[in-house]
Amino acid sequence: MAEVSRIIPAPTPDAESAAFWAAASEGRFTLRRCRACDRAHWYPRAICPFCMSADTHWVAASGRGVIYSYSVMRRAPIPYAIAYVTLAEGPTMLTNLVDCDFDRLAIGQSVALVFVPSDGGPPVPMFRPVV
Ligand SMILES: [Zn+2]
Numbered sequence: 515m516a517e518v519s520r521i522i523p524a525p526t527p528d529a530e531s532a533a534f535w536a537a538a539s540e541g542r543f544t545l546r547r548c549r550a551c552d553r554a555h556w557y558p559r560a561i562c563p564f565c566m567s568a569d570t571h572w573v574a575a576s577g578r579g580v581i582y583s584y585s586v587m588r589r590a591p592i593p594y595a596i597a598y599v600t601l602a603e604g605p606t607m608l609t610n611l612v613d614c615d616f617d618r619l620a621i622g623q624s625v626a627l628v629f630v631p632s633d634g635g636p637p638v639p640m641f642r643p644v645v
Contacts, residue, residue: 520592524635533572534558535636543627543639545575545603556605577627578602579641586616599625599641613642 527535537544546558550567554575562570584597595611597619611619612628626644629637 520594522630522632522638524632525638527636530560531558537572538629538639539636541629541637543575543577543629544572545601545605546570547573547603554601554603554605556601556607573603576602577639578644579625579627581611581619581621581623581625581641581643582606583621584611584619586619588616595619597641607639610638610640611642612640619643 525531525535534544545554545556547554547570548562548565548567549569549571551562551565553562553564554573555563558572560570561568579599579601582598582600584595586595587593593616595614595616597609597611598606599609600606610630611625612630624644625641628640628642630640632638
């Protein structure tokens with residue numbers, strides 16, 4: 515488990531993401547969804563990026579998704595994997611893959627959310643492969 519000794523920098527919440535990080539601190543993974551077009555988006559924004567409606571709200575997300583693409587940073591002092599994960603709710607997010615054998619990762623693989631502690635801030639959403 516490469517994650518054990520890797521330091522994850524603390525996220526810096528802003529006005530649009532503060533509620534996301536507050537929920538994350540309670541172990542809840544949330545997304546912003548638009549009532550006008552019924553689409554969820556990432557990262558959290560007050561204005562829907564698809565239809566520009568201001569009628570967006572927080573919803574609980576499943577934490578399930580699939581790997582869209584990934585890259586293993588093998589030259590880092592502690593190797594890690596960055597990835598785009600497409601969430602079951604639709605959005606694709608830049609994240610890290612953890613708790614896995616980097617040689618067995620595959621595009622299209624199913625993954626599930628894990629919150630990884632950060633260095634003095636809220637936990638950061640990452641993903642691990644699931645069967
Ligand atoms: Zn919309």
